[in-house]
Amino acid sequence: MSKLESGRVDLVAPDGGEQPDDVMLEMVDVSHSYHARRSNFEKGLHRVLDGVSLKLHRGQTLGILGRNGAGKTTMLRLMAGILAPSRGKILRQPEARYSLLTLGLGFQPQLTGRDNARLSALLQGSTAGEADACLESIREFSELGVSFDEPVNTYSAGMRARLGFSTALQTRVEVLLIDEVLSVGDRSFREKATEAMRERVIGDQTVVIVSHAESQIEEMCDVAAWIDNGKLRGYGRVGEVLEAYRS
Numbered sequence: 001m002s003k004l005e006s007g008r009v010d011l012v013a014p015d016g017g018e019q020p021d022d023v024m025l026e027m028v029d030v031s032h033s034y035h036a037r038r039s040n041f042e043k044g045l046h047r048v049l050d051g052v053s054l055k056l057h058r059g060q061t062l063g064i065l066g067r068n069g070a071g072k073t074t075m076l077r078l079m080a081g082i083l084a085p086s087r088g089k090i091l092r093q094p095e096a097r098y099s100l101l102t103l104g105l106g107f108q109p110q111l112t113g114r115d116n117a118r119l120s121a122l123l124q125g126s127t128a129g130e131a132d133a134c135l136e137s138i139r140e141f142s143e144l145g146v147s148f149d150e151p152v153n154t155y156s157a158g159m160r161a162r163l164g165f166s167t168a169l170q171t172r173v174e175v176l177l178i179d180e181v182l183s184v185g186d187r188s189f190r191e192k193a194t195e196a197m198r199e200r201v202i203g204d205q206t207v208v209i210v211s212h213a214e215s216q217i218e219e220m221c222d223v224a225a226w227i228d229n230g231k232l233r234g235y236g237r238v239g240e241v242l243e244a245y246r247s
């Protein structure tokens with residue numbers, strides 16, 4: 001893997017040169033706008049991100065900070081390739097897998113927890129054998145007991161969160177993009193989930209985390225990006241960015 005890939009078409013870095021192998025993702029002057037129904041946005045567009053540039057190196061854990069509506073989830077969706085930027089480029093390693101973990105989304109309510117877990121694993125690129133092999137770990141970690149084999153539409157919000165997190169934890173991809181998955185469930189499960197995620201990010205896993213829990217960002221991340229009003233207001237070592245964010 002010597003070059004980063006932007007979307008499905010651009011196979012070269014913006015300057016046409018080689019990107020170092022350890023850069024797993026690069027955002028180059030990325031802006032994103034949504035079509036707005038409200039007329040107070042210029043030309044019917046709501047610009048959520050404005051000229052954001054950053055690089056994510058292999059093994060780094062990047063925390064994204066910002067107030068409600070700052071554009072954090074949008075940024076993760078752009079990084080995952082679910083959204084295409086309105087302007088700028090997002091470069092990825094062509095052979096690496098990028099997976100966005102969010103809770104509560106993507107479950108088929110009529111299917112059981114087990115079948116949803118299997119489906120998620122398959123959608124994230126596992127083979128049928130790999131998906132089946134991780135079901136027991138998911139059942140055990142989720143502590144759902146017999147409910148694991150009940151339809152998800154009978155679950156409470158907390159039970160869905162347990163299933164979502166336990167499934168996400170099994171995901172084996174090169175770049176893990178995590179949206180607020182550690183802020184749900186009851187306290188004991190949250191602590192267990194945080195500990196499991198901490199073990200995961202300490203290794204050479206490349207991770208991007210969005211969380212409103214500043215302490216989690218401080219503890220798990222080595223770099224942070226602070227998004228404010230669509231712009232990158234701070235980017236660098238987590239301690240320094242957090243200090244600026246809090247002041």
Ligand SMILES: Nc1ncnc2c1ncn2[C@@H]1O[C@H](COP(=O)(O)OP(=O)(O)OP(=O)(O)O)[C@@H](O)[C@H]1O
Nearest residue numbers: 034035046048066067068069070071072073074075
């Ligand atoms: N699909 C969409 N269509 C139109 N506007 C959207 C869409 N998704 C998000 N937005 C708007 O974009 C802005 C940023 O949303 P985003 O979800 O990225 O913020 P966030 O920082 O993750 O917020 P929070 O911390 O509240 O989860 C918000 O003003 C939101 O209303």
